Every structure is written in structure tokens, then in C-alpha cells.
Amino acid sequence: MPERPGTAAAARPDYVIALRKPPATLRAARERPRWVRLLDSRFVRRLAILTVLALAWQAYGRVASNDLIFPTLTETARTFWQILVHGRLLTHTLISLDLLLQAYAIGVVLAFCLVVPAVSFRIGADVLSTLTAMFNPLPAIALLPLAMLWFGLGQSSIVFVTVHSVLWAVALNALAGFQSVSETVRMAGRNMGMRRLRYVFCLLIPAALPSILAGLRVGWAFAWRTIIAAEMVFGASSGPGGIGWFIFEKRDTMDTSAVFAGLATVVLIGLAVESALFRNIETHTVRKWGMQRS
Amino acid sequence: MEAGVEATDPARMLPSSAVLQVRDLTLQYRTRRQMVTATFGVSFDVHEGDRFVLLGPSGCGKSSLLKAVGGFLPPHDGSIALGGAPVRRPGPDRMMVFQEFDQLLPWQTVRGNIAYPMRLNHRFPAAEIRARTTAWLERAGLEQFGDAYPHQLSGGMKQRAAIARAMAMEPVMLLMDEPFAALDALTRRSMQEALLRLWQQTQVTTLFVTHSIEEAILVGSRVLVLSPHPGRVRAELGVEHLGFAHLGTPAFRALHDRIHALLFEPGEIADA
Known part of the structure; x- marks a missing residue:
């Protein structure tokens, strides 16, 4: 390199040294x-x-x-234990869970029925994004009066509004996930000879799994909210009623620690499903694959 | 897939005939506002065992050419024939290696990635696939990383895995789209050497896209020089006689400069 004016080449000799x-x-x-x-x-x-x-x-x-307004943790735990063993907390919870799982399953299946055409055809994507934009902001509870007209005062009405709250959240996230699958992965898949359903199930779904799981999670939370709210509005039209009805009933009788116990049940189920199910699925899939940081 | 392999078998039996025939190929792609002509009237033949390089500056449509041969981009005009049969859709008889590191399936281990296309297409008897996968892991220098997931690998290792995945299929043609462009210079050089080593073992007919003149001479056996906007053939040169041993020699530099001139000096325009 030619010597630049102003640099003192002599002051900085070249050197090569042994490694320490x-x-x-x-x-x-x-x-x-x-x-x-x-x-x-x-x-x-x-x-x-x-x-x-x-x-x-x-x-x-x-x-x-003041146990009527804000019972302590120990008081709530005592009530919780009592109604779990002697009362009907478990029955109420199982009724809600049963409805919830039905509605969740239907919602997820419907979501995928909408998403698969949406990833295959441009018009399908337009249909889904328009429907989602319309119905996602609509609170499920606002559909209750309509549901009562259509399905009567039964469990089907609760399932209907819960499906509504699950469907759009799951569909929206899944579609976003599919749309974010990189062009390179898509081309690699087709180059290997994947076509049609195999392309969807062996390439698009695993590649979009982080978003799909996020959607399933949000859908699960929305389903709980809706079902509890719907039960409070409906009451126990048939049978003993779900956990929402239980909470509502206990408030009527000013059994505040039982109200707390009912709420705690919802919270505990939420925590359990989140850490035992979703977290586990993530650990064994998207985190292991480096698609989501752990 | 089975149909694709059958269609190309006659070409494999006639070693001297062209595996790939591209005739008067004009390619267009759609942008938001308009149709852009990527290549115009491109013709060339790739023969069995060639390492055929498409060389040109950005905007010469070389990647579009490769995508068209891969079956991703239908011709606007002209034809592409593989073993005499026109190319219609993507298929594993033309395994591709992309520039991007995310071409491996992140939910499969390295071993799984190499085995996957073979399983999917029943390319080899199921009992053989495991042994073949192991052999290719070794050839690619990835024997320690068979059970690793792609995100745990370096860029160079990911590209080696992608090359192993493609070569393990023993495709009719290997298509490589600037596979080393995203690598650092040191890794790039060792990858070029690794590619040539692997090629020696398979002699797979390769179509290789690059914008580096040096890489074209080192890796290729023949070089198609393309002009930009739209891509047209400027020259086709044999470069088999020059390799790593000739880096820095006058012959290497002379060819390098000649190709450079072909790429960047305006040539005579022939009438259509």
C-alpha cells in the first residue's frame, strides 16, 4: 500500500507473535x-x-x-376445599369444561375449513379476511339474544356463541401464519415434490405452527371468557349449570369466599392448560426447532 | 415424480445428448404494476455431467432462468425440455439448492432433511435410505450434526446440508441458485472446494447460477455469459481447463478479464 501522508509507518512496525x-x-x-x-x-x-x-x-x-368483601387466601382455600369435597364445584366445572371443549373443537375445525381454501386460492383469502374483519370485533355475548332465538335457552346457544369467539381468533392467526411462510421454504417443498394436501400438512402447517399455536391459545382464553359470561346470562336452564352460573349464584347469596373459589377454579384451569398443554407443545415443537426463542 | 423420472431416463441412456435443451426462451414476471421481461430469446444446451454456469450481473434474469428450469416460472415464449420432455412443474428430478439459509425444513433434523425427499418420493428402497443418508452426512462433513436441527448450524453447514439433500436424490439435474452468495469469503471458498469434491463423486449434471466471474471459472465446466435487461446470451465458454490450481495464473486472469469485458462492454447489437 502506498504510504499516506501524515501516517507514521515507522511507529507501528509489523509483527507476528506466538500464541499464549x-x-x-x-x-x-x-x-x-x-x-x-x-x-x-x-x-x-x-x-x-x-x-x-x-x-x-x-x-x-x-x-x-371483611370476608364479605375480600376474603383472605386461607379463607378462600378453605371454602374451595369444602365445596370441592362436599359441594358441587366439580360438577359445575365439568359442565363448563364439557361445553367448552365441544365449542373449542367445533371452532378449530371450522377455522381450518376456512383457512385451507384461503391459502389455496386468492378469493378464499379475501373471503376469510373479510369475514374476520367483520366478525372478530363482534363480542360473542352480543350474539346471545340471536342465539336464544335460534337455538332456545339450551346448551346449544352457549356452544354457538363460544364457537363464534374461538373461530375468528384461530382463523386469523392461522392465516397470518400461513402467509408468513417464506417463499424459499415454499419453493423447497414444491421442489421436493410436495403437492396439494401433503404440501399443506407437511409444509405449510409445520412452518406456520408458531402462529397457529398462538391462535389456539388466544382461542382457548376467548372460549373461557365467553362461556362464563354466557352462563351468567343464561343461568341454569338445564341441570345444575356451569361454573359461571355457580359464581353468579354465590354472589346472590353473598357467599363471597365461594365466588372467589369459583374464580380461582377458572384461573387454576387456565394456568394448568397453559403450562401443561400449550407450553409443552411449544417446547417440543417450535422452540426445539428454533422457530421461537426459549 | 415417478413419471418425471421415466421421462428423463432415455436421456440418461444417451450420455452424449443434451440433458436440458432451452430454446428461444423468453421469460416474463409480474410486478405490481407491469410485466417485466427477464430474458429474451435465450437458447443453450446442457449435456450429461456438465457443470453449466449461468453468469451475469444482477438483472440479467439468471435466477429467473433457473426458476423456469425448476418449473416455477412458465415460459412466455420458447421451450425448456428435460430429456426431451417439456418442463411443466416443479419436481424432485431437478433438486434445487437456494441461496437462502431457510431452505432446510426447521422441524426436521439434518438427517431428517436429507432423508425427507427420498422418503417422500420413494426414490430408493426404504431399507437403503438410512444408509444413504448416513453416507451423505459424512460426505458433507456433517456426521457430528445428524441429530441437530437446522437452527443450530452455521450458514456454511446449512448450505452443505442442502447440497447433500439435493445430491442424495441423484436428480437428473442439480439446480443451484447462488448457493454461496450469502456466505463470508473464507467459507465460500471452502464450500466451492467441497462442492467440487462432492461433484467428483456423483458427476451430477449441474446448472449453477452466480454473479461472480471467479466462482464461475472455479466451479463450472462451461459458462454461459448473459447480458442484462433483458437477459440475452452473450457467449458460451468452456472453462473446464481452469480450476483452483490456476488461481492467480496469467491464463486464469486472462479468461477472467475476457469474461469481464463480455459482461460490461457493450457488444454489437444484432438485428432481430
């Missing part, structure tokens, strides 16, 4: 302390958060010291 051997402590992979590794566990972190919340609940309940 790093000390053994740096060469070996060092073990991280046990308690630091413990914090890597999501379960441990979540447990810590829940403990703090529980302590805060208990402390405030003690200070308020």
Missing part, C-alpha cells in the same frame, strides 16, 4: 452455580411470582378483615 496458552480455569467450561441454574427453570420463576401474589392477597385480606 490460556490458563486451565479459562479453558474448561465453568459450571454455573446451582441457584443460578434454578432460576433458568420457568416453573421455579412462576412459583416465585405466585408466592408473592398469594402473600399480598393474604396480607390485604387480613388488613381489610
Whole structure:
């Protein structure tokens, strides 16, 4: 290289040196302390958060010291245990869960019936995005009067409005997922000889799985909200009624700790499904595949 | 797929005839506002065992040409014939290697990725596929990474896995779309050497797209020089006599400069 004016080439001589051997402590992979590794566990972190919340609940309940307005954690737990063992909490919960699973299954199947044509044809995508834009903002509860007209005061009305709340959330997310599958992966799949259903099931669905799972999650939460709200409006038209009705009923009799216990049931099921089901599916799929960071 | 292989078998029995015949090919693609002509009246033949390079600056339609041979882009005019049969759709008789690192299926391990097209197309007896996959993992230097997922690999390793996946299928033709363009210069050089090593073992007929003159001479046996806007054939040159051993020699530089001139100096325009 020609010498540039102003640079002191002589002041910075070229050199080549032998490599230094790093000390053994740096060469070996060092073990991280046990308690630091413990914090890597999501379960441990979540447990810590829940403990703090529980302590805060208990402390405030003690200070308020009014079981009619804000029962303590221990009081709620005692009631919870009592109605679980002697009362009908389990029956109410199972009734709600039964309706919920029916509605969720129907909603997911319908969503895929809309999404598959949407990924195959441009007009299908237009149909789905228009329908979603129209119906997604519509609260499921607003459809209840209509559902009562069509299906009467029975479980089918609750299922109908719950399907509505699941369908659009799942469809919207799945469509977004399919549309974000990169052109390279699509071409690679077709190049390998994937066509039609195999292309959808062996390429598009796994490639769009992060969004599909997100949609299933949102749909699950929406389904719970809708079913509890619908049960409160409907009451127990047939049989003992679901958990929503249970909560409503207990408020009527000012059994506040039972109301808390009912709400806690919904929260606990939500936590369990989230960490046992969705989290597990994610760990064994999209996180393992590096499509979502863990 | 089975039909595709049958259609190309006669060509494999006649080693000297052209495997791929491209005639007067005009390609157009659609942008938001207009139709763009990517190539105009391109003709060339690729013979059995060729490493045929499509070389040109960006905008010469070389990638469009490769996509058309891959069956992704239908001709606007002219014809593409593979083993005498016109190319109509994508298929595993023309395995492709893309420039992008995300061409491997992220939900399959490296081993799974290499085995997948063979399983999908029943290309080999099921009992053989495992052994073939293992052999290709070794050839690609990925024997330690068979059970890893693609996101755990470096860029160069991903490309080696993609090349192994394509070559393991023993396709009629291997189509490579700037497979090393996204790699750093050091990795790129070792990948070019690895590709030639793998090619020595399979002698698979290869169509290779690049915008690097040096890469074209190193990797190719014949080079088709394309002009830009729209892509037209400027020259076809044999470069089999030059390789890594000739880097920096006067002969290498002379050919490099000649191709450079063909690419960048305006040539005479023949009347249509």
C-alpha cells in the first residue's frame, strides 16, 4: 500500500507473535452455580411470582378483615376445599369444561375449513379476511339474544356463541401464519415434490405452527371468557349449570369466599392448560426447532 | 415424480445428448404494476455431467432462468425440455439448492432433511435410505450434526446440508441458485472446494447460477455469459481447463478479464 501522508509507518512496525496458552480455569467450561441454574427453570420463576401474589392477597385480606368483601387466601382455600369435597364445584366445572371443549373443537375445525381454501386460492383469502374483519370485533355475548332465538335457552346457544369467539381468533392467526411462510421454504417443498394436501400438512402447517399455536391459545382464553359470561346470562336452564352460573349464584347469596373459589377454579384451569398443554407443545415443537426463542 | 423420472431416463441412456435443451426462451414476471421481461430469446444446451454456469450481473434474469428450469416460472415464449420432455412443474428430478439459509425444513433434523425427499418420493428402497443418508452426512462433513436441527448450524453447514439433500436424490439435474452468495469469503471458498469434491463423486449434471466471474471459472465446466435487461446470451465458454490450481495464473486472469469485458462492454447489437 502506498504510504499516506501524515501516517507514521515507522511507529507501528509489523509483527507476528506466538500464541499464549490460556490458563486451565479459562479453558474448561465453568459450571454455573446451582441457584443460578434454578432460576433458568420457568416453573421455579412462576412459583416465585405466585408466592408473592398469594402473600399480598393474604396480607390485604387480613388488613381489610371483611370476608364479605375480600376474603383472605386461607379463607378462600378453605371454602374451595369444602365445596370441592362436599359441594358441587366439580360438577359445575365439568359442565363448563364439557361445553367448552365441544365449542373449542367445533371452532378449530371450522377455522381450518376456512383457512385451507384461503391459502389455496386468492378469493378464499379475501373471503376469510373479510369475514374476520367483520366478525372478530363482534363480542360473542352480543350474539346471545340471536342465539336464544335460534337455538332456545339450551346448551346449544352457549356452544354457538363460544364457537363464534374461538373461530375468528384461530382463523386469523392461522392465516397470518400461513402467509408468513417464506417463499424459499415454499419453493423447497414444491421442489421436493410436495403437492396439494401433503404440501399443506407437511409444509405449510409445520412452518406456520408458531402462529397457529398462538391462535389456539388466544382461542382457548376467548372460549373461557365467553362461556362464563354466557352462563351468567343464561343461568341454569338445564341441570345444575356451569361454573359461571355457580359464581353468579354465590354472589346472590353473598357467599363471597365461594365466588372467589369459583374464580380461582377458572384461573387454576387456565394456568394448568397453559403450562401443561400449550407450553409443552411449544417446547417440543417450535422452540426445539428454533422457530421461537426459549 | 415417478413419471418425471421415466421421462428423463432415455436421456440418461444417451450420455452424449443434451440433458436440458432451452430454446428461444423468453421469460416474463409480474410486478405490481407491469410485466417485466427477464430474458429474451435465450437458447443453450446442457449435456450429461456438465457443470453449466449461468453468469451475469444482477438483472440479467439468471435466477429467473433457473426458476423456469425448476418449473416455477412458465415460459412466455420458447421451450425448456428435460430429456426431451417439456418442463411443466416443479419436481424432485431437478433438486434445487437456494441461496437462502431457510431452505432446510426447521422441524426436521439434518438427517431428517436429507432423508425427507427420498422418503417422500420413494426414490430408493426404504431399507437403503438410512444408509444413504448416513453416507451423505459424512460426505458433507456433517456426521457430528445428524441429530441437530437446522437452527443450530452455521450458514456454511446449512448450505452443505442442502447440497447433500439435493445430491442424495441423484436428480437428473442439480439446480443451484447462488448457493454461496450469502456466505463470508473464507467459507465460500471452502464450500466451492467441497462442492467440487462432492461433484467428483456423483458427476451430477449441474446448472449453477452466480454473479461472480471467479466462482464461475472455479466451479463450472462451461459458462454461459448473459447480458442484462433483458437477459440475452452473450457467449458460451468452456472453462473446464481452469480450476483452483490456476488461481492467480496469467491464463486464469486472462479468461477472467475476457469474461469481464463480455459482461460490461457493450457488444454489437444484432438485428432481430
